[in-house]
Amino acid sequence: MELLAQQLITGIATGGIYACMALAVVMIYQAIHHLNFAQGEMAMFSTFIAWQMLAWGVPYWLVIPLTVVISFAGGVAIERLVIRPLGDAPVLSHIVVFIGLFAIINSLAGFIWDFTIKPFPSPFGEGSQFGGLISNHQVGMIAVTMTVLVILFLFFQYTRVGLAMRAAAENPASARLVGIRVGWMIALGWGMAAAIGAIAGILIAPIVFLEPNMMLSILLYGFAGAVLGGLTSPTGAVFGGFMVGIIENLAGTYIPVIGGELKLPIALFLIVTVLVFKPTGLFGRTVVQRV
């Protein structure tokens, strides 16, 4: 029983990482209706920027807002410079561009900061809660994820810009007719996704260490969480992220043969099984199509 409780808490803690990433994935999916493969790399790059500023001696409380602002600008810039010229090219072409972005950002980070693993300090300091079950950092991470989720909810529900963004994603033609600048709303979506990614990166880096490939498997788990929860629902994504963390930990502990190597396949397998029974995810809306 104690093992179960401990594994559950560990699961929730790692789930927090995935929830962060899943939230960023859903944000951008809401804005552009594509899965962005370069999302993880964008978050990684932001984290390197934060690391660089820390290395220059900038205090932590200043580094986080600066990184978020820089990442936001970076996300908007990528949309304006790289994605926008594509226009309405086929979906698969967009995917190839994302793969290209992935390669570019990954390679650039390796070129600037090289591929050695770097420790990244936690903004919440060392120490742990509940008799060593969960570290301060993990508590902080879950709290931040939840806060970001609430802020996003309020933003989309109660602000004009949030409403405009939703309208632009839902029905671009009609949104344009009522005077919403759809192009800029999409850029805003990219910026916000990059900013959330930066927060996710800073929260994740103290756990997995900082290196150019750190986001690869986390992005996968993030995708899995987002899809499990339903790509149309930020709340679902956060829930899905936590679920993936818990499933992964419990499967690794209780199913023999699996061990560490097969944690990821098992998590993915379970998610695909869920999808087969609930094809739009647990919280997703079914899109009704006119013939």
Add this chain to the structure above:
Amino acid sequence: MSVNTTTTGESQAAEQQGISLPAPAAATGNAKIMRTAGIILLAIGVAAPFLSGNFLIFQLTMMMIYAIAILGLNILTGINGQFSLGHGAFYAVGAYTAAIMMDQFGVGYLWTLPMAGIICFVVGFLFGLPALRLEGVYLALATFALAVVTPQLFKLTPFEHWTSGVMGIVISKPEAPFGLPLNPDQWLYFLTFAVGLVAYVCARNLVGSRTGRALMAIRDNPIAARSMGVNTALFKSLAFGVSALYTGVAGALGAIVVQYISPDSFHFALSVALVVGLVVGGVGWLPGALFGGAFIMFVPNIAEELSKGLSGAVYGVIMILMMYAIPTGLGGLLKAALGALSKRSMTR
């Protein structure tokens, strides 16, 4: 990433082409151009191994192997409209089938190809059944999961007896049979060349057949296809099976040519590369597979030459520029060019 959007874009392109080619004369003119291009390509293909060094022959062979795999992916994505980010998995299954049969049971390498095809067909068909429920992004994730899971499965201890786990399997290079005056590299080149030709002709006939039309009808409008009496579930699973068969045969050839396989040879980057090759060649245009194979085989090397440290970035930039220049791949470009050509000849 919804597949519907691709397909509507494509069917529009097809319509445009249909409108621009009303005169049979123009159509036969285009067919003539294509046939001439095909014959020239064939001649180059036959001559190439006698004019180049062994390493280049090896690279060309790998290019054709990727082309066969992309051809399989094209049948699924381009013709049937189902998206797959996991074809590396079928490639791996094919490669392991060939390697295990040769290594454990001493089967001749030629016999491993049909076997790999059959096994991959069954695996693909079975995977296609649950995939029926999924669409767009969700299907992408499911197939992606397949690509991530498969190499891990080959590492599992219970299978280690056959797969040798992470150590991988070494295969010896086959000699040319019947005393043909070819070195092993040249022989494997011609073997791949022949398999590729057969694969291409079969794919073309499949697309032109009743089955092919059913597959395309499902791509363009699943509901309409069903109401016309097409068994969508059966045909979608079949498309998965046939597509996996192609990719599996490519995997088996790849194992024989590279002479070594291990789970890490089939990292999901392979699946991603196949998708890139598909898009660059042109989704739904079968000959595009060859161009796609060439792209994923040679462009990373070129990028490496241009800049050692930033090779990934260079590759990425080339990929993105390619998508700006020809967003519908080489196939889309050719279609547009031929359409313009025939329009001009008509007005004249």
